[in-house]
Every structure is written in structure tokens, then in C-alpha cells.
Amino acid sequence: MNAATPALVTVRIDGAAITVPEGTSIAAALARTESGRARLSVSGKPRAPFCGMGVCHECRVQVDGVQQLACLLACRPGQEIRTDGARLGSVVSAPSSEPERSCDILIAGAGPAGLQAALAAAGSGARITLLDENPAAGGQVWRSGPHHRVPDAAQALLDALERHANVTLICGARVVARAGERALLVETATSAWVQRFDQLIVCTGARERLLPFPGWTLPGVTGAGGLQALIKQGFKVRGERIVIAGSGPLLLATAATARLAGARVLHVAEQAEWGEVVRFAASLWRWPAKALQALTLIEPTYRAGSLALAAHGGDRLQAVTLRIGGRTREVECGRLACGFGLAPRTRLAELMGCALQTDGAIAVDAAQQTSVAGIFAAGECTGIGGNERAQAQGRIAGLQASGQAAKVAALNRETATWERFAAGVQRHFALRPAVTERGDLDTLICRCEDVALGALDGCDGWVDAKLQTRCGMGSCQGRVCGTAVQALKGWTPTAPRQLTEPVRLATLASVAHEQALASPHDFLDASAHTPLK
């Protein structure tokens, strides 16, 4: 709430004009329509933006005829946005394929880790390309928007990077697929290219752990970090009654953001028991910056040992059943933000063949080197440990990737401190069984394909579930339900084969082929119609 009043932008959503402050995401604009929906589900139910950070694909809409994720795209004057399903051949201006680009060091993700990696590497003179799928750099923790300017620490980093001509920052650009040995496909809303590199630093951050419960697909229900992200994108919550539930320190940060934006935060329900929360809080003296941050987030409605059991409503959320301490009660509210901590985003690393640890984070050594030579990883994708750890790891990765290993030693002690903090978060906010037992047989597990939890009975693993029930076979490719079945059933989702994200066919088609290609019509002529024997 601290930026100057932004200019206004008018877009059309399903034909109706909607005017929003400049910098508002399309996801946030959708919330201002009558239905608030982004799409209709496979079984015809309205769905609205959910994760707020490009993971769940609930907010996929048609923008000028091309399918886009509404939470990753800012409103631009004159955009025609449709929520009534994808059509082929209705493209206003076809996205283009650009010539190949190359760099020495490619950094995927411009959050705290990626920005620090770029700055650390910049001094070497290497040609550095820094990509981020969001409209602006900063990642989730330093997200800016129409009413949220970039925090000072992040702005200082961005200003420093600006002074290095060898660093190129490209926002609104997603790594969507592997294009070859040291090459990735990158896509923006309107173009695509093959990006070649010598070294890769994966700074893909984290996604929220989103777990199923009855009613979790209703518009009005979002992730917890998801709601924070959406508010920063321009989601209007002034005067709304909001319940925040789930687990981890992020609940408090979301409550603070929502309250600043004028929402009425009714309850913050933490699933961990008081004892664990108190032990976690008591341990914060070891990390004074975190302790100070915790003080600013003091939340009068915070209750431990509490859960959102179910969300109720017709076409959108009207009420939530909460268990607070031992008592169950129904609370009327317009919004429920529900997240159970964070999980590393590892698809890109997996695609490149990097090994994961047993906890699902990318395995790295003290030099932030992954199991694949020339590929480094830093930040939340190597384990959930917060902003400071991400920055320290980013600096190490940047130095290592640019041949400045001698400067690394001092940084290793810093990361060790934050590793201990990370371990504390994992330990104290471990999920209680009650969390994973909320769903009934009819509760959807796969939001893309509308597969109910009960359908998974009789399946004995992720691949079996995919083949027999279509769980994880939809647009998001198991990004949400894969994480959920891991928590619920202990199944491990399989690694992607080529794609990290849904990608336009034209983008995939732009990869060059080294050999001369035979047209199928050539050998048809050659063989005429006599059987080839």
C-alpha cells in the first residue's frame, strides 16, 4: 500500500469491460467480474485462481485467442480475455518464434537466489541471462504489484544488476521444455526462443503444498501464499471476511498482507499443536532477523492445533467448517486461504537429470553443484529455508558457476546457519494425520481432471493412478495432485520427460534438426502404393 496511485488499464473479460490499476494481473482482474471464474472444470463447475504463482493452472484463460496463465500475466489495454474454454484457430496475432539466443550462464528464476547468483557472477564478465516467469523480478517473497513496490533490499539488488551490461534480465519468460544438450525452450506470452547456455543455475523456488478437503475447489478458496501473491497482484480483498488455515510461518505473513489490504481476518488456524509452535518461536532468538519479523506478524486470531475441515458454498465459497482446538464451528466468510507449507519446485532440475534428495529437494553439495556437471541450484528449490538462505546459496552458485570459487568460503558458514533454521521449520510444522484425513471419497484430488479421492482406491502407485483414473493427466501435470498424493498416499510422482510447463506447439516445433529431413511424401512417392517389403 505504499506506491503512488497507478494509472488505469481497461481489458474485456467475456465481453465486459473491466478497469484495473496498471500492473494488476489478469488473475486479479478476474476476481472483479461477476462470476469471478477463470474457467469451467471438466465436470462443469466454476474455478477461480487458486495457487497465485503459476503452478495449479486453474487460472488458464484465453488472452487474444492464446491460452495463458492469468496469474503470470499483467493486464494490458485492450486485451480480450475469455473464460469459456480453449479454441483452436481463434488467435488474434500468432506468437512468434525468435532466433536462438546463447549465454554463458543461464539463471532460471529471479527471486532472492537468482538475483544474488546473477550479481555474484556478474563480476566475472560472463554473459548472464536471468529469466523469470513473473511480470517482475523478486520471486514470491519480493513480489511487487500495483500497490506493492519492490522491497528496498530487492531494489538495491536490481539497481546493482542494472549496472552490469553483461547481465540480461527477462521477465514474463518461462522455461518450458528441454531443447537439446545445453539448450532450453523459453516462452513468453507472445514469443519463444531456444536459449543455449554453458552453465545453468536453477533458482526455481518453491510452490505451496496444497492439500484436498471437501470444498477446496470452490472459487474463493486459494492457497495461503497464493492469497498473498494474488493480493500483491491487485486482488481486491477490502472488507472481505477471510479465514487463513494450514501450516507454517507463511500463514502469518498472509494474514498481515490481507489485513493491510483492508480484509477482515477472522481466523488463522495452524494445524501444528501449540507446543510445537512455542518451541519454534522460542528457537527464533538464534536468528534475530527472523525473530524481529515474527514480532511484526503477531496475529490476535492465531490458533494452533486448528484446521479447516470443509469449505461450503454453491458457485463460490460462503462458509468454512473449522476445528479450533477441540471445538468444531462453522464460520461465514468470502475467502479461505489454505496452504500447508512449501515444497521445492524441481521440475526443471529433474528434467535436466539432477538427482533429488529423499525430501524432494534438489540435491546440491557445498558449492551448490547438482549431480549434473555444469548445473547448479540455489534457494528454496534445494530445500525450504527462507529468503536469507536463498540469497547466500545464490551468491555461492553465482561465484561457482563463473569460476570465482575462491570467494566462496566465507559464505558457507552463512548457509549453515540458515540450514538449521530450515530444519526447525520442517520439524515444528510437520503435518498431523488429521490434515491428510479430511477428504472423503467424493473430494476431488485432481483438480484438472476432476478425479475423486475414492477413485484412487485400488491403485497402487502414481503411474497406476494416472493410467487408470487420469489423476495427474491434466493441464498442471500433477503439480498439485502429485504433491497431495505424496502427502496422502506416499506415492512419488514421476519426473517429466521433456516439458516443464504446458507449451505452445509452435514453440516445440521451433527446435532445429541437425540432419536433412525426408518428407513423408518423398518415400510415399518412392514406394508408390506397393507394400514395402
Added chain:
Amino acid sequence: MSDDVVIVGAGIVGAACADALAACGLSVRLIDARWPSATNAGMGHLLILDDNPAELALSSHSLHLWRQWQPQMDAACGWTGCGTLWIAANEAEAQIAMHKQAKLAEAGVVSEWLDAAALARAEPLLRAGLAGALRVPGDAAVYAPRVAAWLLARHPGRITLTHGEVRRIADDGAVVSSVGTFHAGQVLLAGGVASPRLCPDLPIFAKKGYLVITDRYPAQVRHQLVELAYMASSHQAEGDSVAVNVQPRPTGQLLIGSTRQCGREDTQVDPAIVAWLLRDAIALMPALASARAIRTWAGLRPATADGLPVIGAHPDRARLWIAAGHEGHGVTTAPATAALIAAMMTGEEPPLDAAPYRFERWAARP
């Protein structure tokens, strides 16, 4: 433990054979290693192929049997009666289509020539300037992994599915596996591309294929669209080839193939091959350019040099039967394969001439 028949491999061919044998009253055990299979990786098309009389006989009899199964299958089996459009890019290919129509007619298969204008009406998203297409309305598509599961559930009590890796098939009917040894009167090897591991003289090799599936675009492509060049491509025995095949799934997704890489036994996805396939697909249907792919993958087809499967008794090994080498058409031809196996194993008259598919055809060659 002893069964009448042990089947190695529970893909669509193994499952169809189990179903047919159980229908004859036999007890059947399937042992499946859960390796990646052509059944799970393939397109699930039910396509009448007429490259030679044996292929036409097997596929047209199979389509007849598929239509008997269809009313009994559950929705998850994904039956789509979409028919096929064999697309002719130019006059020369239109002539090939006419020839194909005559061959199909001889076998009693209905087809219809659509000229350029009729084709544009049938599939408005195809590029302009095509010569026309041969429509085969009886062709269809299914979701093969579910059909296999459905087949295995049709004769409860007579079919047992065991997950394990078969290591050896002995001539006394003992099947040695990672989960124990099973005994059977007869053993049927239906292991797809892995079959030669257990029967090294089987001349089956891998033809790698790539597929791309899109997000949902309901009701915008109505037929399975296949370039006429597919026929030639599918019988290439070396090198790489692409012939576009776009199949509308009941979900509204589009499944896009097909490529053939001979002699490749890995399932890595090579981005250059995917790009080649999609360039050709977009050339055929420009509106695909902005459609979103949500997954790409590769699988291996169990191929033989003459493009026909091996169906029947092994000439030298007692009790061993083979149903393998169906290349990219195992889903189409599983029902007739099963009917042949069941008839031959029980001493009944086969529903079609079994000779073209016999293992011995290899021995007869120089």
C-alpha cells in the same frame, strides 16, 4: 500352483488373449513386469490397415470384434467412433486413396472419398489446398490401458494377474519369475518389445515412436487425421520417419503422432524429433500452432521385418506360444490375435487364415 495357461505380459494383446482363453473355460495367469509398454504409451487407435492382405484380414476382423466389445465397455475405456480421414495432399496421393478405397471395398470395409471442399467442411481447421481424403467411418480409438483392465475383469475367478518379472520359460511349462515359479499346460509369450528376452530367436526389434498430447480443445477436430504417407512410413525398416496422425480424444485433447525411429531402444525424448513431428502437424493444421502441449513422451513398438505380428505356436519349443510383434497396431489387432490364439490352443477352427502370422514364415526365407 498350476494354471491351464500362463501369459507373459498383460498389455492389450496379453489381456485380450487371457479374455479369449478364459471364455473357453481355461484358467489363465498373467505375469506382468510393469515395464513401459506400447499399450500404455500408444495412441489406442483402431485402424484398418490394408498394406497387404494379411494385415487387412487381421485388422478388419479385429474391428468386427471391437464393435462387439464396444457396447459392454465402460466409459473410462474411452471409445471414440471418430473414423479416420486418410489425407491426400496432392493428386498423386488422391490416386493412392482411390486404390485404397478399392482394396477396402474388396474386404467389405466401407469408405468414402471426400473431395477438397467436402474435406474442408468435415475438418475446417485443416490447411487449404489438400486434394481430399478417404474417410473410413468404422475406425475408432480407445484408451488401451483401461481396456486391458476391463478385459481382465470380465472373467473373475478364471484370470489372475501377478506382477513380477519373468526370467525364464522352461519347456515343461514352468515359468520362472521374480515372484516364484508358475506352472502351466501352455505358456503364451505376449511381452511386446521385451519378448526376445525370453525367446531369443523371435525376430522382433524396436521402433521408437513419439507422441504429444495437448490440453483440451473439445469438438474442434472430429476425425482421426492420418497422412496417407503414414502407410509407407509405418513399414520403413530403417532410419527415421514422420507421418502426421492427429487423434481427437474423448476428453477433447489431441494426441499427435507419429514418428518411427528404427533400432532405438531408449525412451528418451529427443526435442528435435518432437519438433519435426510438430512442424509437419502444424503444416497440415495451422491452428495447432497456438495449442498447448501438456506432455510429450516416447515408447517402443515391437516390430518385425515384414510388418506382421507373430501369432501361433513356437515351432521348436514345446508348450510355448507367441503373440507379439504387433508394432504400432497391437491395440487394433488384439481381438483377432486373441481369437486366433484361443482357437489354435483349443484345437478349434481359426476365424481367419493363421498362416501369414506363423513363426515359421521366418524359417522359410533365405
